[in-house]
Amino acid sequence: MNRFDSQVVLVTGGASGIGRASALAFAAEGARVVVVDMNQELGEETAAQIRHQGSEAVFIEANVSKAIECQNVMQRTLETFGRLDVLFNNAGITRRADVVNTTEQEWDAVMNTNVKSIFLMCKYAVPIMRAQGGGAIVNTASGWGILAGKDAVSYCASKGAVVLLTKAMAIDHGPQKIRVNCVCPGDTDTNMLRDEALQLGQAEMALVEAGIDRPLKRVGTPEDIARAVLFLASDQASFVTGSALIVDGGGLAG
Numbered sequence: 001m002n003r004f005d006s007q008v009v010l011v012t013g014g015a016s017g018i019g020r021a022s023a024l025a026f027a028a029e030g031a032r033v034v035v036v037d038m039n040q041e042l043g044e045e046t047a048a049q050i051r052h053q054g055s056e057a058v059f060i061e062a063n064v065s066k067a068i069e070c071q072n073v074m075q076r077t078l079e080t081f082g083r084l085d086v087l088f089n090n091a092g093i094t095r096r097a098d099v100v101n102t103t104e105q106e107w108d109a110v111m112n113t114n115v116k117s118i119f120l121m122c123k124y125a126v127p128i129m130r131a132q133g134g135g136a137i138v139n140t141a142s143g144w145g146i147l148a149g150k151d152a153v154s155y156c157a158s159k160g161a162v163v164l165l166t167k168a169m170a171i172d173h174g175p176q177k178i179r180v181n182c183v184c185p186g187d188t189d190t191n192m193l194r195d196e197a198l199q200l201g202q203a204e205m206a207l208v209e210a211g212i213d214r215p216l217k218r219v220g221t222p223e224d225i226a227r228a229v230l231f232l233a234s235d236q237a238s239f240v241t242g243s244a245l246i247v248d249g250g251g252l253a254g
């Protein structure tokens with residue numbers, strides 16, 4: 001018996017990094033997976049790999065910061081698999097700048113991708129879960145949604161919003177047996193971190209890779225984060241809702 005047997009799991013940002021690792025892990029534990037992403041090539045590749053491993057998966061190309069595209073994703077999920085048990089809202093982008101150097105366009109892009117997308121996906125997913133008698137939602141926040149970092153005002157604001165959006169939805173939808181939690185990763189080896197390293201310069205990336213600023217002395221892997229996501233989405237977390245689970249090798253410990 002696998003933890004997600006007969007369940008339908010939707011992963012946004014499922015083409016790459018944490019989303020991709022989670023989609024593969026959910027499938028390995030019995031789920032039928034809907035991979036949602038703007039990146040068609042990598043999204044199709046993730047779904048194909050899941051099918052290659054003997055599980056069911058579809059890819060839906062969508063920009064999850066647009067209401068009409070989120071509605072379409074839900075409709076196609078129901079047409080394909082007939083239900084939705086787990087929603088993993090993980091798509092995200094980052095911009096590294098202080099408040100003076102952040103453009104209005106960058107602010108809107110970060111807030112729309114990281115926060116509005118979760119509002120929209122939940123707006124359309126919660127009625128489905130409510131009608132089914134329950135479900136689990138996991139959102140990707142960040143360690144920088146708990147404590148702020150340097151030169152990342154839009155990103156920190158967006159991830160702080162994800163933490164409280166998570167808690168607010170947990171209060172509203174607990175009575176409907178819908179649990180809502182978020183995971184707060186520290187530095188994790190994905191395209192996002194590598195792109196950021198290019199912006200910051202290789203010297204700083206070497207520092208991050210060495211992991212000297214955290215007790216476990218390494219950056220996270222996408223699989224490290226996926227294991228926490230699966231826990232929060234599973235019945236093992238049956239009494240856990242409204243939590244922000246920090247998964248950062250101890251970086252915020254002190």
Ligand code: NAD
Pocket residue numbers: 012013014015016017018019036037038039062063064065090091092093094113117140141142143184185186187188189190191192193
């Ligand atoms: P990634 O760049 O590898 O993956 C992000 C995915 O989201 C990409 O496939 C991208 O195409 C997709 N995406 C972006 N905007 C989208 C949109 N509007 N609609 C649909 N898909 C969209 O990065 P990652 O590190 O795996 O990031 C996943 C999540 O983890 C993000 O929310 C990020 O903020 C968070 N996070 C990452 C780290 C880290 O160090 N990598 C740390 C803390 C939090």
